[in-house]
Amino acid sequence: xxxxxxxxxxxxxxxxxxxxxxxxxxxxxxxxxxxxxxxxxxxxxxxxxxxxxxxxxxxxxxxxxxxxxxxxxxxxxxxxxxxxxxxxxxxxxxxxxxxxxxxxxxxxxxxxxxxxxxxxxxxxxxxxxxxxxxxxxxxxxxxxxxxxxxxxxxxxxxxxxxxxxxxxxxxxxxxxxxxxxxxxxxxxxxxxxxxxxxxxxxxxxxxxxxxxxxxxxxxxxxxxxxxxxxxxxxxxxxxxxxxxxxxxxxxxxxxxxxxxxxxxxxxxxxxxxxxxxxxxxxxxxxxxxxxxxxxxxxxxxxxxxxxxxxxxxxxxxxxxxxxxxxxxxxxxxxxxxxxxxxxxxxxxxxxxxxxxxxxxxxxxxxxxxxxxxxxxxxxxxxxxxxxxxxxxxxxxxxxxxxxx
Amino acid sequence: xxxxxxxxxxxxxxxxxxxxxxxxxxxxxxxxxxxxxxxxxxxxxxxxxxxxxxxxxxxxxxxxxxxxxxxxxxxxxxxxxxxxxxxxxxxxxxxxxxxxxxxxxxxxxxxxxxxxxxxxxxxxxxxxxxxxxxxxxxxxxxxxxxxxxxxxxxxxxxxxxxxxxxxxxxxxxxxxxxxxxxxxxxxxxxxxxxxxxxxxxxxxxxxxxxxxxxxxxxxxxxxxxxxxxxxxxxxxxxxxxxxxxxxxxxxxxxxxxxxxxxxxxxxxxxxxxxxxxxxxxxxxxxxxxxxxxxxxxxxxxxxxxxxxxxxxxxxxxxxxxxxxxxxxxxxxxxxxxxxxxxxxxxxxxxxxxxxxxxxxxxxxxxxxxxxxxxxxxxxxxxxxxxxxxxxxxxxxxxxxxxxx
Numbered sequence: 001x002x003x004x005x006x007x008x009x010x011x012x013x014x015x016x017x018x019x020x021x022x023x024x025x026x027x028x029x030x031x032x033x034x035x036x037x038x039x040x041x042x043x044x045x046x047x048x049x050x051x052x053x054x055x056x057x058x059x060x061x062x063x064x065x066x067x068x069x070x071x072x073x074x075x076x077x078x079x080x081x082x083x084x085x086x087x088x089x090x091x092x093x094x095x096x097x098x099x100x101x102x103x104x105x106x107x108x109x110x111x112x113x114x115x116x117x118x119x120x121x122x123x124x125x126x127x128x129x130x131x132x133x134x135x136x137x138x139x140x141x142x143x144x145x146x147x148x149x150x151x152x153x154x155x156x157x158x159x160x161x162x163x164x165x166x167x168x169x170x171x172x173x174x175x176x177x178x179x180x181x182x183x184x185x186x187x188x189x190x191x192x193x194x195x196x197x198x199x200x201x202x203x204x205x206x207x208x209x210x211x212x213x214x215x216x217x218x219x220x221x222x223x224x225x226x227x228x229x230x231x232x233x234x235x236x237x238x239x240x241x242x243x244x245x246x247x248x249x250x251x252x253x254x255x256x257x258x259x260x261x262x263x264x265x266x267x268x269x270x271x272x273x274x275x276x277x278x279x280x281x282x283x284x285x286x287x288x289x290x291x292x293x294x295x296x297x298x299x300x301x302x303x304x305x306x307x308x309x310x311x312x313x314x315x316x317x318x319x320x321x322x323x324x325x326x327x328x329x330x331x332x333x334x335x336x337x338x339x340x341x342x343x344x345x346x347x348x349x350x351x352x353x354x355x356x357x358x359x360x361x362x363x364x365x366x367x368x369x370x371x372x373x374x375x376x377x378x379x380x381x382x383x384x385x386x387x388x389x390x391x392x393x394x395x396x397x398x399x400x401x402x403x404x
Numbered sequence: 405x406x407x408x409x410x411x412x413x414x415x416x417x418x419x420x421x422x423x424x425x426x427x428x429x430x431x432x433x434x435x436x437x438x439x440x441x442x443x444x445x446x447x448x449x450x451x452x453x454x455x456x457x458x459x460x461x462x463x464x465x466x467x468x469x470x471x472x473x474x475x476x477x478x479x480x481x482x483x484x485x486x487x488x489x490x491x492x493x494x495x496x497x498x499x500x501x502x503x504x505x506x507x508x509x510x511x512x513x514x515x516x517x518x519x520x521x522x523x524x525x526x527x528x529x530x531x532x533x534x535x536x537x538x539x540x541x542x543x544x545x546x547x548x549x550x551x552x553x554x555x556x557x558x559x560x561x562x563x564x565x566x567x568x569x570x571x572x573x574x575x576x577x578x579x580x581x582x583x584x585x586x587x588x589x590x591x592x593x594x595x596x597x598x599x600x601x602x603x604x605x606x607x608x609x610x611x612x613x614x615x616x617x618x619x620x621x622x623x624x625x626x627x628x629x630x631x632x633x634x635x636x637x638x639x640x641x642x643x644x645x646x647x648x649x650x651x652x653x654x655x656x657x658x659x660x661x662x663x664x665x666x667x668x669x670x671x672x673x674x675x676x677x678x679x680x681x682x683x684x685x686x687x688x689x690x691x692x693x694x695x696x697x698x699x700x701x702x703x704x705x706x707x708x709x710x711x712x713x714x715x716x717x718x719x720x721x722x723x724x725x726x727x728x729x730x731x732x733x734x735x736x737x738x739x740x741x742x743x744x745x746x747x748x749x750x751x752x753x754x755x756x757x758x759x760x761x762x763x764x765x766x767x768x769x770x771x772x773x774x775x776x777x778x779x780x781x782x783x784x785x786x787x788x789x790x791x792x793x794x795x796x797x798x799x800x801x802x803x804x805x806x807x808x
Binding site: 001002003004005006008009011018041043044045046047048050053056057060063064065066069070071072073075106107109110112113114117118119120121122123133134137138141143179180209210211212253255256257258270271273275278281282284285286287288289290291292293294390 | 613659
């Protein structure tokens, strides 16, 4: 008799953003006259920049003719894209990453979840709390956690590292030694950052304990301050202990276009096993490359116009972040993030619960945000707003929330 | 200490088509003057048809403007595409499949591998032998097999069902009852087909034994004869025991464009667990939708022009299949398939081993095919040629092989 993967039954409720989507749909259906503004899901709103559109059009034209048509892409990504990634994201920052350490994918969400495929069953994971839900959920599905523990508001067997105002939104190295450590900086959801010196401590810890770091750098394009690393490979020794996830979603508006990549250094070996080879095998067996047209779009992000145009988009969103941060702070809110990240993390007023504040904002102000507790128990009492709306909507939203 | 997923170490050699690719690259480097024709990997060569190109151009234009830009797609696929699939692939054939049973993905290879995510650890799988390697390899990675057994030329704990000329290239219901049965018709690699009555026997068997069938119908567009089902849901009761995989690669030339879908009926429950809900959760957690532009391209395949144009492409490849079948048969080869499938499966001459014949064709005739044994031990002594080349190349290849 067939038996389903019952680890899935341990998952709590549905995926956070699906729940929010459902609540918003229901509210809109019941109140068709209200104009709801979403600063909730981290989804961009600016159109693809001209350099990217031009590249897609060119690639599409190639696909229309037998002489230039492209069938199956190389499993691991086209060399034109991988070499642009290596040159611009790594060599330019002094990181010695090679082409065959870069794996092109259909996006960082897929990679965040699929990477757990190459983990053994008995690894103990550590995550920040609050945290992007995919890291934990994918490991729950893979059976690398215990049951959900309502008292802990988390899964048994997972090391949760509280990141609150008190810790400066940084995790503290835990007493219980984990085997896999998920870090995301600039952070989703708190918008917090880590300095190179602080990150180096995690690299040293991982090497000492033979742990693996999964470093999610999806938001690196939003870094505006010095001394904040764009890649974990800026830290010494990171190529011996870290996998890095990257995305085109937030720096180039590819949320609906789907492209990302993962760096798995060849020096990453545990117990004599090369993770680079394991991931290559996973990619070669369960994936068939990102679409040619989309890989050309990704290449265009690294062209001179592409860089200029996407930088302008990032600046536009960072300006929105400032509008939110400044507006809410002026109205008495306690706000964090927003300086090196597209996320603003605020304390709910009057000790309201996160979901209570979500309902209040949706129903009274017609604003959609994300309840902090949706990212973990230490997100309770916090709330996430994103800077990805239009400037006009962002200004309107701030006015609505603050009543000013 | 981190431990890698050591199930991967059980895998034999590298992925079949990577191995072939490497051999061909090496031959070409050593013999730059030779014009090698590939009838190996099942990769299409005709350009995307005009209706698809038009749809991509239109969608790209939408992505260039704020008012029509699309961010994150619905996890499970856009309704415009899912409803076109339901209407054309199912309702039109009398199959009662609903929109929320269709999950759009980046292709059937991803789905073939990822579907094992929702399987429990202790299921026993059954596969045809020869077989598309992903079914077995993904289960090896997931720990649902034993070690590789050189004597068996396969993995312990896997039920291999020989499909040879003697069985009419159909599997025989095995004595050892499996929990999961992979079936692919029209078949890759043999090009064989199954009648509706024969398939009904498998459905009845699965229901009786509470087994799950994974039905890969990636090649259904090539069916030319009556009484061959295009979908397993044409069989009575299949919605209680079968998941169906579909692709846009072979019917519309999307190998480099990446689009597929999986049907998981809501009536598919085991031990009280709904596989539809499990797969929805998997999709929502580890995937973020196929690109908007590509989903519009998929929709165009179902338009009037799209249907006409893609049907012409399929006919072109079927004509090639006939050129190969007839040419080789005339020269004394024993050939199978090619009538309802883009694959020709031939007996190697003089009892040559499959890889021996591969090397012979590559080195003496400069033709790339796929060694039958690469698909399993019962593929030994067979060889696969594909009809996806140009007509000119196909004719040249047949002339070279037959010397006529």
